[in-house]
Amino acid sequence: MVAYKDIQISNALINDANAPRVAVFVGGTSGIGKLTLRALVATGTSLRIYLIGRPSSEVRTRTFVQELQSINANAEVIWVEAEVSLLAEAKKACELIKSKECHIDLLFLTTGYAPFGIRQETSEGIEISQALSYYARVLFILHLLPLLKKAENPRVVNVLGGGLERTTSINVDDIDLKNPGSFGFTTAQPHYLTLNTVFLDKLATGHTDVTFIHSWPGWVNTGNVWRGLDANQSILSWAIWAFLDPLIRLLSFTDEEAGQRHLYICTSAAFGGCGVPWSGKAGTSTTGRVDEGLFLTNYKCESTTNTKVIPALRAKATPSVWKHTHEVLKPYM
């Protein structure tokens, strides 16, 4: 485990020379995204942040933006309204950013929730939590990749479940979990996090100038487990209330530590070699390198190469996931 005091020491070294100057937060309206954004702004560096959020979050986010600007007058926070579970809206948000910026240093992705509810689709025909935790994220990455590649030290941080992927957790025959029995609260989240790793692992090999990180945050008490539940799921709600929620409260990082740990993941040279200098153990990517690739980081801020699983996923899943994802996203590129 990277000690919290070492994380704090590293974050205290963030300055205008090593901090992201242009950052995009998709999911920064709540939870880990919001905590990380607050920690980043509190470093006092000069930066511009695009904060993407849905219309229903606008009012409370305006208050948050005011708070951020009172913490750091050199931070410019631009609210971009978009219901990103809809890929057409996610595309529009990307187009807006592309029309304003020449480069992006940091793309931070956290949208989504534990898919404990029944399967519900967006008007574009995609299961909602899959749209948020997989397709919209990949869409943002693909659209913004040319701008990321123009940055000096670009980084994509995708928060879901890096390192938790297993060969059995992906359903390559039914990538959108549409068949009867495919979607369920034990199958969907492992499937979605594995899709993220499989896609990013391949993307990273073709774009070695961008550092990709798939983070598993451990427990952070953001209310995420409640988001996907329906009013009529009383037994599951009761089980979460009785067992899971107390466990989360007990084991969670404090909000402050969760924000600082993800700020470290966003800025430390431990991942990819550039950024805030790091004399501790360097992270290793899924290709076994310390200077490039996809880093699977866990709640301890350590990386795993997950070598028993990743090569098998490359053989079993990468071709179909890559092809299918591009087919789904094609109308929105």
Ligand SMILES: NC(=O)c1ccc[n+]([C@@H]2O[C@H](COP(=O)([O-])OP(=O)(O)OC[C@H]3O[C@@H](n4cnc5c(N)ncnc54)[C@H](OP(=O)(O)O)[C@@H]3O)[C@@H](O)[C@H]2O)c1
């Ligand atoms: N928290 C944990 O302990 C934990 C553990 C493991 C994995 N994860 C995963 O890590 C990611 C980040 O977690 P978190 O706890 O920070 O998440 P969160 O606070 O519950 O939500 C993150 C973002 O998703 C957006 N969102 C949720 N439902 C939406 C919907 N139906 N339509 C549009 N946007 C929606 C939220 O927007 P609003 O602000 O507008 O609601 C928020 O910006 C999630 O994918 C989560 O599943 C979390």
